[in-house]
Amino acid sequence: MSKKALVILVILILISIFAFYSLNKDESVGGLKNENLEKSSSLNFDFNRPKKSAHYETNTPAHASVLAASPINIVIDFNFDLAPPSSISIKKDGVEYSVGETVIDSNKLVLRKNFDADAPNGLYKVDYNACWPDRSCHQGYFEFAIDRDTAVPFQDMRNKSEITIRMSEIKFLPKDLIVSPNTKVIWVNDDDTIHYVNTDSHPAHTYFEKQNSKALNKGELHSVVFSKIGAYPYHCSAHTEMTGNIIVQ
Template structure:
């Protein structure tokens, strides 16, 4: 975060055509637990206040308005900044995404973002999430398998929480009469990991995705949300 400047200097910088994040983290919220929503904010992955059992693959923020390419996400925790690459704008210019560096430890993370519109105006926001690896105790360990199958029956995923290795191909098979979906977070935007988005899967149908990046992938069936949810972690 850029250092807070006196108002005179800030105005001079703006008049000169510079970019300034006008409010520092401390001046925005006083603490990392407070969520500040910019205009047109819809939701995010992770959600504000959410706890992950492993680090997210990325931070994705959804809006109901077009986002300009000069928008930015910063993720800080444990005295470090964890954004791995320049912020991306996806999903027909309505999703802001920042990939994350590997090795994020347990603890709280503050997400600060600047959402800019096509008219060049920019708006700041903030939220936080946590990582707590002790939550992995509820995950079935299927690491070491090249292929894993999850069945969908009785409006549920057969293995709602699993650990898999990098490069694992996961197949979802529908055993129900009702059609199902496999969709990445959030609902209904489905922007976190688009490769995990299926079309409707009929009885006897299947959907496959290969997971190559370490991290947590929460997902759901859109036809039966919020009752039909699951999560997998790609781990070493």
């Protein structure tokens, strides 16, 4: 074999190796997409990419999350002092479903707006305008969906005035439940490790701040009365896999 033929052969082998790896890469991206669709819900929501404004940190409901009931409010967390005229708008098919005025929490790091408990199933776009003390503003958006069919596997515990959730083997038990308005929910830590009850998101914990507990040692408990109708996603700050959902209905 001539030297020239050998060089061409090596180049061909390199091209085929490169082609093989790029094809496999495409497949894995496709696989990931399908997994996400399965996870979302029977309605198959097609979420767009979010746009994050300057100083944005987190939001609840999370982008691309599917809730089994209306959120009680939308909260967006920032790492810089907010100022008027910051605002939130939440629309589906051109109709506004946020309620009342946009509120800036007293720590100036949270934009908050109430939401319609009777909002229909579907995909919602949250547009926000975050403004700073120097009067400059930045826009951003994210999306979430409501699909009440996803509440079917939830444990229905309505018409009880008091309910206990065990924190056991790094799980909330029951994990997903439906309670009536004005139910007292009590969490008890059965594990040797410390657990927390924290409203989403992490680490801001701003969605429903009353729900946040101190560090709970074994045997300690935390209780909250839920009055407002809607969805309450929460988690334990010490264990990322430890999540739960309460629907007040």
